[in-house]
Amino acid sequence: MREVRHPGKGDRDLVDLGMVSDIRLGEGRVEVVLAFPKRRDPLAEYLAGSARAALYRGLPGGTEIEVKSVVMEEAPKNKRSNVNNLTLEEVAQVRHIIGVASGKGGVGKSTVAVNLAVALARLGYRVGLADADVYGPSVPLMTATEGALPEAEEEDGREVIFPIEKYGVKWMSIGYFAQPGQALIWRGPMACNALKQMILQVRWGVLDFLLIDMPPGTGDIHISLVGDIPMEGAVIVTTPQSVALADVEKGVDMFRNEKVGKKIFGLVENMAWFTPAELPENKYYIFGKEGGIRMAERFGIPLLGQIPIVQSIRESGDAGEPAALSSRPDGLAFIELARKLAEAAG
Ligand SMILES: Nc1ncnc2c1ncn2[C@@H]1O[C@H](COP(=O)(O)OP(=O)(O)OP(=O)(O)O)[C@@H](O)[C@H]1O
Ligand SMILES: [Mg+2]
Secondary structure, three states: OOOOEEHHHOOEEOOOOOOEEEEEEEOOEEEEEEEEOOOOOOOHHHHHHHHHHHHHHHOOOOOEEEEEEEEOOOOOOOOOOOHHHOOOHHHOOEEEEEEEEOOOOOOOHHHHHHHHHHHHHHOOOOEEEEEOOOOOOOHHHHOOOOOOOOOEEEEOOEEEEOOEEEOOEEEEEHHHHOOOOOOOOOOHHHHHHHHHHHHHOEOOOOEEEEEEEOOOOOOHHHHHHHHHOOOOEEEEEEOOOHHHHHHHHHHHHHHHOOOOOOEEEEEEEEEEEEOOOOOOOOOEOOOOOOHHHHHHHHHOOOEEEEEEEOHHHHHHHHHOOOHHHOOOHHHHHHHHHHHHHHHHHO
């Protein structure tokens, strides 16, 4: 537990902070109880996840590991002081909350979300982006903000977290609370709470758009997220292969099913064609030409835009300087996409 540091407490470790209140050993089993001085430590979920990860690293494979969190003092009454009691106060001044989703992983959701955010900001909108991928956060790398530590403050008995501002966008990611290279291991409900905190406990202020970079898939986390965050709707990212069709269907259904009834602002066809840097006029439709349009027609949603595969999009993502900052054709494609989304959102 000495390996687990509390970023909100000058990086002191859990032992030093007196937070390890109990360690119970059983046959092939370890249980650690962490004690939190107050109910609403914004890092509680993160610390429990880190403690679990440290135990997995340090103990023989197959050991059953449990990390429990307890609160040392009862929170005073009438305070919204429980993770499950997050209020919608911090997103009250956000005009459009829009999820960027897909049924399938690796289609370029994060790339599209980050560039869309930067492009909307370049068009003059006030923009925030919450990275809801608690297992594999991408925003710190894609914006070169790794190592940034968001400030947290207690206000009227509530903890608020301040986003990191760069490129005219307010960013928030669970990655800011992890040690570099540290894998985050979460159990389902904890992951859900952690990521709701990354959205609802953040002082976004007045925004035109809050984009949510959704984790890959269409599981429980998604359903809970769509239900608990007042999202207006979603942008669905896909690649043109016809095999992606079933995944798009899942992605669309997640928002558009009867229970949820959210809007789909449109489809973004990523990797629509390949353009080599030395032949910028050439388009090679590696996965076929009409895939995106046909998909959009089939689901009765607009095709918001098409983004080519170009090396510079990947490179600028890895370098933390989103392509949308440039005036290259790939940068302009994101600006055009942002304009279409703003138009669709109204
Ligand atoms: N249009 C593009 N041109 C070139 N490379 C791209 C393009 N879109 C995405 N990539 C690259 O593809 C990889 C995957 O993209 P990204 O991380 O955005 O996908 P994702 O859908 O968010 O993945 P995950 O499901 O893991 O969250 C990254 O290396 C990214 O730089
Ligand atoms: Mg991603």
